[in-house]
Amino acid sequence: MQITDIHATPGYSGFFFDDQRAIKQGAQQDGFTYDGEPITDGFDEIRQAGETLIVDIELADGTTHRGDCAAVQYSGAGGRDPLFQAAEYAPVVEGPVAEALAGRDATEFLANADLLEDLEIDDKRLHTAIRYGVSQALLAAAAATQGTTRTDVLADALGTEPATEPVPVFGQSGDNRYANTEKMFIKGVPVLPHALINSVEKIGEDGETLLEYVEWLTERSQELGPDGYEPRFHIDVYGMIGEVFGAPYDRDEVIDYFGALETAAAPYPIQIEGPMDAGSREAQIEAMVELRTGLQEAGVGVDIVADEWCNTFEDVQAFVDAGAADVVQIKTPDLGGIHRSGQAVRYCEGTETRAYLGGTCNETETSARACAHVALATDAAQVLAKPGMGFDEGYMIVENEMRRTITQRNREQTTETETETDEITADD
Structure with a gap:
């Protein structure tokens, strides 16, 4: 055609x-x-x-x-x-x-x-x-x-084998980081809440406001989440930890702060996106490696997520090759063709870096549904709920598209199996 x-x-x-x-x-x-x-x-x-x-x-x-x-x-x-x-x-x-x-x-x-x-x-x-x-x-x-x-x-x-279950969805709260997160808890969202910590006011002069928020996340998730709920906390700080503490990032003051975040989140895992913005790809990779090495040597189990300066396929390769992050955000609009996002997820296979198929709140329902198929085709570690900052709409769009597609694929595979069985029986 x-x-x-x-x-x-x-x-x-x-x-x-x-x-x-x-x-x-x-x-x-x-x-x-x-x-x-x-x-x-x-x-x-x-x-x-x-x-x-x-x-x-x-x-x-x-x-x-x-x-x-x-x-x-x-x-x-x-x-x-x-x-x-x-x-x-x-x-x-x-x-x-x-x-x-x-x-x-x-x-x-x-x-x-x-x-x-x-x-x-x-x-x-x-x-x-x-x-x-x-x-x-x-x-x-x-x-x-x-x-x-x-x-x-x-x-x-x-050249992949698609996921047979929905990929874990990452919900984003926007600035309404309490009410929207409570919605996520009620619905049992697996990764949350993003929280939009993009100013010193939101993180606190010494990081204390974010610590208090993570403590609230742990307590409220246990009150509102469904039975057996074990969320993964993912906070995007837009470089604000770097603004508050500054380099070097492997010094005790910084590592102790990450240790406090880990304690506040316990017993749940926590990952911090964009801990600093170093001003260039090379500087960002160097800073992320420094922080990640410091956390590992201190036994602090907070994962760090690459975002700033990790835009193109080549950027993803550079961050993964350097071991600069536990998780790399594949920011779908920034990679260009949608297949490039899938190729970036695949590049993480066999490495220590997990692939987060992200994007932006500033997309549409059409692009969000398309990305749900990338997530399924590559079995990414997590996929962003989008578009918008209201949470419910984006979660519904992405989660439902994955569930519908899995059901459709299962139905088609069942039909193929039944047809093959009928043909064998007819031959006998």
Whole structure:
């Protein structure tokens, strides 16, 4: 089945774009917005509406298959591509991208997605958001024309055996870190709560506010969680531990603080994302290795998660190769084509680093469902509930997509087995 055309429609994403540099430098919240001037290129406000570019790939049979271009909440930070403005990029998708893909066989997902990765305009690669969204549509088109699930198309492209149970979902609370986390406890979410600790005020001048919050997590999870509930706590601190304590990160003061976090979380495991922001990939890896080595030598069982400066496939490789993290976030919009996220998960196999298939609250329900198939195809360690910061919606979308797909695959495999049995019986 041939691709005949591609259409692009600007729309809204599930959250907002935020100027992380301005926030870190002290921009004050004013209700839901921030006071002050933006710092990062492309921003008109410190917080502005998130955008998506809805991509419809049209096939020769008249059907259309959708993907959504999306970029992370903190666009333009930590080495990422610049702010994604949908109207600006719509002509690119309907022009050069459509021309490159028109006439190609829709069943050839991997070849089509790779072509998109290599496509350049004026000697520049396509924005990661374009590669992300168009590859989702290519995946949906391939699954439809092959009469199978997106999980199976990805598994075939990546050479994997899909998970037979839902991948553990990581819920994010946003700033509503108490009420939304209580919702997660009631629903038995396996990994939580993110907590959005992105300022000194939220972590405390000496880290005391975060410690109190982790103590609350432990106590409240035991009060509200279902029988047998054993959550894994995952806190994103946006470099704030580095802001509070500073380098070097293997000194006693820092290691003791991580030990206190471990004690507060007990008996549950805890992992800390983005403990510092060292300003470059090389410096970040060096700082993470220093911290991780210090924790291991002291016997402190807190896992650290790579986020800042770990954006592209090559970044993931660098962090994994250096042993810089226990967990590496694969930030799906930043890797470009959705198959690149799957390849990054696979790169973690056989290493000491677990793969967290992440992304951003600033995606859409379409991209979130596509990522659920990546999680299943690669059996990642955990997958982010997205989009939005309300928790319930993102959790419902990702968890239900995985459950539905597993049920569909089980049903199809049962039918295949019954057919084979009937054929053998008929031959006898």
